Amino acid sequence: MEKPVIICVDDQREVLAALRKDLAGLTEKCEIEYCESAEEAGEIMNALDDSGETTALLICDHVMPRKNGVDFLIEINNDARFTRVRKLLLTGQATHQDTIVAINEAAIDRYVEKPWQAEELLKTVKILLTEFLLVSGMDYQSYLEIIDQETLYEQLRKRT
Amino acid sequence: MISKKTMHLSISVVATLLVLVIPVSWIPIDGLTIIEQRILAIFLLATMFWILEPIPIFATSVLIITLELVMVSDKAFFLFQNDGSVANFGSIIAHKEIMATFASPIILLFLGGFFMAIAATKYRLDINLARVLLRPFGSDPRKVLLGLMVITAVFSMFMSNTATTAMMLALLAPILASLEKSDTGKMAFVLGVPFAANIGGIGTPIGTPPNAVALKYLTGENAIGFGNWMGFAVPFVIILLGFTWILLLRLFPPQSATLALDIRGKFLKHWKALTVYVTMGITILLWLLDAFHGMNAYVVAMIPVAVFTATGIVTTEDMKRISWDVLWLVSGGIALGMAMEKSGLAMHIIDSIPFAAFSPLLIVGVATVITIVMATFMSNTATANLMLPIVAALGISLGGLEILGGSKMLILAVTFASSLAMSLAISTPPNAMAQATGLVETRYMRKSGIIIGVVGLSGVYILMFVLRQVGFF
Numbered sequence: 001m002e003k004p005v006i007i008c009v010d011d012q013r014e015v016l017a018a019l020r021k022d023l024a025g026l027t028e029k030c031e032i033e034y035c036e037s038a039e040e041a042g043e044i045m046n047a048l049d050d051s052g053e054t055t056a057l058l059i060c061d062h063v064m065p066r067k068n069g070v071d072f073l074i075e076i077n078n079d080a081r082f083t084r085v086r087k088l089l090l091t092g093q094a095t096h097q098d099t100i101v102a103i104n105e106a107a108i109d110r111y112v113e114k115p116w117q118a119e120e121l122l123k124t125v126k127i128l129l130t131e132f133l134l135v136s137g138m139d140y141q142s143y144l145e146i147i148d149q150e151t152l153y154e155q156l157r158k159r160t
Numbered sequence: 161m162i163s164k165k166t167m168h169l170s171i172s173v174v175a176t177l178l179v180l181v182i183p184v185s186w187i188p189i190d191g192l193t194i195i196e197q198r199i200l201a202i203f204l205l206a207t208m209f210w211i212l213e214p215i216p217i218f219a220t221s222v223l224i225i226t227l228e229l230v231m232v233s234d235k236a237f238f239l240f241q242n243d244g245s246v247a248n249f250g251s252i253i254a255h256k257e258i259m260a261t262f263a264s265p266i267i268l269l270f271l272g273g274f275f276m277a278i279a280a281t282k283y284r285l286d287i288n289l290a291r292v293l294l295r296p297f298g299s300d301p302r303k304v305l306l307g308l309m310v311i312t313a314v315f316s317m318f319m320s321n322t323a324t325t326a327m328m329l330a331l332l333a334p335i336l337a338s339l340e341k342s343d344t345g346k347m348a349f350v351l352g353v354p355f356a357a358n359i360g361g362i363g364t365p366i367g368t369p370p371n372a373v374a375l376k377y378l379t380g381e382n383a384i385g386f387g388n389w390m391g392f393a394v395p396f397v398i399i400l401l402g403f404t405w406i407l408l409l410r411l412f413p414p415q416s417a418t419l420a421l422d423i424r425g426k427f428l429k430h431w432k433a434l435t436v437y438v439t440m441g442i443t444i445l446l447w448l449l450d451a452f453h454g455m456n457a458y459v460v461a462m463i464p465v466a467v468f469t470a471t472g473i474v475t476t477e478d479m480k481r482i483s484w485d486v487l488w489l490v491s492g493g494i495a496l497g498m499a500m501e502k503s504g505l506a507m508h509i510i511d512s513i514p515f516a517a518f519s520p521l522l523i524v525g526v527a528t529v530i531t532i533v534m535a536t537f538m539s540n541t542a543t544a545n546l547m548l549p550i551v552a553a554l555g556i557s558l559g560g561l562e563i564l565g566g567s568k569m570l571i572l573a574v575t576f577a578s579s580l581a582m583s584l585a586i587s588t589p590p591n592a593m594a595q596a597t598g599l600v601e602t603r604y605m606r607k608s609g610i611i612i613g614v615v616g617l618s619g620v621y622i623l624m625f626v627l628r629q630v631g632f633f
Contacts, residue, residue, distance in 0.1 A: 139216070147596060150330065157323055157330065158281055160277045160323065
């Protein structure tokens with residue numbers, strides 16, 4: 001079975017460790033990659049795309065040395081290969097201006113503020129994964145464990 | 161490490177190739193022609209692919225049609241054509257006829273149903289109807305459960321079972337959240353909706369794809385009209401639904417005293433919405449009265465398609481939501497059945513097994529039980545696609561079956577049986593959705609699903625007996 005890939009980007013290892021803990025329940029159905037910089041994440045996404053694998057969700061911090069998160073998300077948003085990738089901005093330090101840019105130019109799907117509630121983050125991630133599975137036409141029945149009920153109902157209701 | 165999928169794929173393909181290349185005389189069926197041997201191989205491939213599912217089930221259907229075109233049609237690949245040297249070549253099938261299965265009247269009947277479902281969802285007729293219809297059921301959890309099940313069943317007669325379940329579970333979500341964690345009633349609600357959707361699908365020819373497949377075999381003197389079908393199927397649905405309701409209440413009694421379902425909204429009143437209401441009303445009325453006005457159900461189905469596209473109620477964007485996979489799954493079944501029938505393979509298979517030696521009752525019993533077991537583990541439609549060509553031929557060739565109602569009875573019994581499998585999450589998409597709520601324990605679904613299957617199957621036998629008594633067959 002094809003495993004959708006989640007990419008987590010944060011320059012702080014503690015944050016990645018916390019994410020690893022909170023997303024542990026998804027690992028059976030998803031591949032999760034942890035990156036310490038936007039550059040590294042970009043390379044991984046390229047490599048995945050080259051080998052025909054699908055990046056489903058990008059969870060990205062904003063304030064990072066060298067390339068910042070919002071700039072990276074804009075890049076991804078403008079990349080035709082990644083139009084279906086769901087984007088979650090996970091940060092505590094984005095300014096008002098950064099947030100506006102993230103919404104208008106990077107078209108992020110969700111914004112979660114640090115520090116986050118484990119349960120809320122998991123719910124958000126599941127919603128985004130469900131959206132991804134349905135828009136990319138993957139068989140949702142194989143991924144019931146990582147699916148958000150309400151999102152699934154809403155989408156299936158619209159089908160014939 | 162070879163993946164399970166690859167293994168299933170290779171086993172199926174090797175077995176198929178084997179049937180294809182061995183000399184025709186090795187196959188223990190008398191009088192088999194080369195064309196029939198090829199169709200037998202395609203049938204085997206379809207069976208294995210639909211059971212093991214190495215590729216999506218609708219893809220198997222497309223594959224059947226393509227293989228038929230390449231191997232047994234009048235425009236087949238040149239190596240597959242008869243150069244005149246083979247005596248027992250058999251009769252080829254016109255490629256136009258194979259391709260026409262994509263647009264057979266049965267497919268267009270379903271398309272009409274899909275257009276109505278899209279329009280109803282888009283103009284919120286489904287939710288608004290559910291809201292109004294639920295009101296008389298009050299706030300007693302037992303009655304609310306009955307209300308939800310009745311509405312689910314009625315909707316699933318005209319919409320897909322999956323979409324209906326999705327809508328009703330979405331309505332249910334707030335109730336489930338409000339119930340105590342220990343309240344066993346939760347299970348009754350989560351199982352009641354998918355079960356009602358599975359059962360409700362039996363009610364009309366467009367209720368569920370297996371019914372559509374059955375229509376392919378119910379032709380000529382065996383033809384059944386839309387209103388006619390509902391005349392006996394709806395009473396069956398009502399009785400089985402009532403039984404299911406009582407069963408769920410006994411197994412999982414709700415503990416809370418009251419239960420309030422809060423659905424907001426009001427009926428839309430602009431001209432497009434009104435057009436949707438009127439068109440749907442007229443279409444359903446015309447379907448019910450198909451015996452009186454000359455238009456059969458297939459012709460009537462085109463009316464909503466024409467009205468909704470002309471008025472912009474269903475746009476090009478909306479049309480992308482049509483489940484083409486379901487339509488193609490049925491097309492493949494029709495093409496498979498047609499090839500087996502036209503080539504004479506179905507008859508030859510039946511003749512090679514001494515069915516006449518068995519009691520007709522036993523044959524009905526075995527056919528329906530095999531169907532329900534298959535449908536438990538695989539797609540109901542694929543089950544119907546595989547079982548019905550065999551069963552239809554069996555009904556015709558077996559004289560002893562006439563006393564019980566002949567092939568019409570057998571086809572209906574098998575079709576109903578294919579919708580009665582609901583003991584596992586994989587049995588039907590509605591069951592899978594119930595499982596996904598995380599509130600259903602597998603063993604409870606298994607237990608209640610098996611009871612409903614057994615009772616439902618007994619109900620089918622009684623229904624067939626009654627229909628025979630009133631001279632329907």
